[in-house]
Amino acid sequence: MADLVYQNIIADLKKAINAESFPSMKLPDERTLTEHYQVSRSSVKRALNVMANQGIIFKKRGSGTFINPLYLKGGSFFNYNGSNLGVTDSFKAGNRTPGIKLLDFQVxxxxAELQRDLFLKPDDFVYEIKRLRLFDDxxxxxxxxxxxxxxxxxLTxxxxxSSIFNYLETEKNQEVTRAFLSIFAEPSTDDDQAHLKLKPTEPVGIMEGIFFLDDGTPxxxxxxxxxxxYMKYNTFVTVSGRE
Amino acid sequence: MADLVYQNIIADLKKAINAESFPSMKLPDERTLTEHYQVSRSSVKRALNVMANQGIIFKKRGSGTFINPLYLKGGSFFNYNGSNLGVTDSFKAGNRTPGIKLLDFQVxxxxAELQRDLFLKPDDFVYEIKRLRLFDDxxxxxxxxxxxxxxxxxLTxxxxxSSIFNYLETEKNQEVTRAFLSIFAEPSTDDDQAHLKLKPTEPVGIMEGIFFLDDGTPxxxxxxxxxxxYMKYNTFVTVSGRE
DNA sequence: GAGTGGTCTAGACCACGAG
DNA sequence: TCGTGGTCTAGACCACTCG
Structure with missing residues (x-):
């Protein structure tokens, strides 16, 4: 694991929470944690902020810091582990092995729309890659x-x-760490029905967006x-305005 | 607006970015910003962190801080303004006025599932509220x-x-600031088709989840x-592991 | 090596909630 | 009033990128 102070605090607090070491559902106050871990209060605050953004805890000025009961008890439909971007990663439902069938590959x-979205110059060309993704065929x-x-x-x-994201990481030491995503649904087209074995009344879920490299390149x-x-997008939302 | 140092920096930088004051797409380095705003470097970093989490900028250690070209140019499908929770807020498409028709209201x-999700004791009861939401009828x-x-x-x-969230804010000075959400799609049922004027081949988008009060109460x-x-969920995603 | 962002510290003062 | 989290400062040192 990393050797960062705030990451260690997060790991330790998560362990303690899962072990139900705080029966009152209340964490020690920040100054006590500072003392206990022998670190600065800033590091404690940083750790707590990350956990609050992940929905593990709630902070309440004047009162203290409290554990999200659902993190502990486990909600019915919930198994949120933070966000994943790669498709091969995101849909690891069960022990089924993912597969890829190349449908189309051209330049x-x-x-004009795509030029805007990928920040291209007028004479830039793009690959178009159409693939069918499978689990156990x-x-x-x-x-x-x-x-x-x-x-x-x-690109070949x-x-x-196979996984382009994996290729990027292992061969080029670059990572896709961020994306704008838009999530919606539509009736299935004939093409959808043929490839995904859908009935005419059954829809497709659509996830569409722009993926970025570390350095911000679309x-x-x-x-x-x-x-x-197969489409189920789980997320923890915080109203904007707060950090 | 608030009188917080880091919020002021965010506001000022956004203004400068929109005015295209940084033709190189590169922001001044943190120490220069510290000098310019006459604040501590921590405050500058805080402002930049928030903006990075919102997808406005990218930070690259050793190189500098860069503007997301899509934030400036405006992507085709994108108009992301952070997240909203209230339905009345989220779907303000156009000038259409929202309406509510109460379909069912009982105790x-x-x-058992709901008891887990809302963290209830065995003898707690709940309201069930079924409502139809409209835009211009x-x-x-x-x-x-x-x-x-x-x-x-x-509750009456x-x-x-009308809007329960509004009632909470104005009458009880409480806010719903966080939620676990799950987003998916299904074929429409007869009931959906009747209420939403859908054809049998047209689906519904489903957003389901738990909403929390400020203090963490489900x-x-x-x-x-x-x-x-009407369902289009826009979001900016960052891989977990980072702050 | 110079420049950049990342982590961490130690401490001050403020704002809110509860008794 | 007191305990709690929120904001901010000033500065040290580390890690990465690039010429």
């Missing part, structure tokens, strides 16, 4: 991605036939059309 | 909410016929079934 001239998602040639000139059919615009039973 | 014994959502009697003993049909479990054309 095209991007639409069962298709669950049609993914269409657009990647500028200039950010990945070496071989790379595209890396890919992707549209994911999912069999509706 | 019931919660299921056009229904777009069926909302079923469960609120423990003990957190809102004074009158309150329930306040409501709500299931929102939306006309699919």
């Amino acid at each position: 095209i001239k991007p639409s 069962e298709p669950f998602m049609i993914e269409t991605g657009f990647i500028p040639i200039k950010v990945m000139p070496e 059919e071989k790379i595209v036939s 890396f890919e615009f992707s549209t994911m059309r999912l069999h509706y039973q | 019931i014994k919660p299921s 056009e229904p777009f959502m069926i909302e079923t909410g469960f609120i423990p009697i003990k957190v809102m003993p004074e 049909e009158k309150i329930v016929s 306040f409501e479990f709500s299931t929102m079934r939306l006309h699919y054309q």
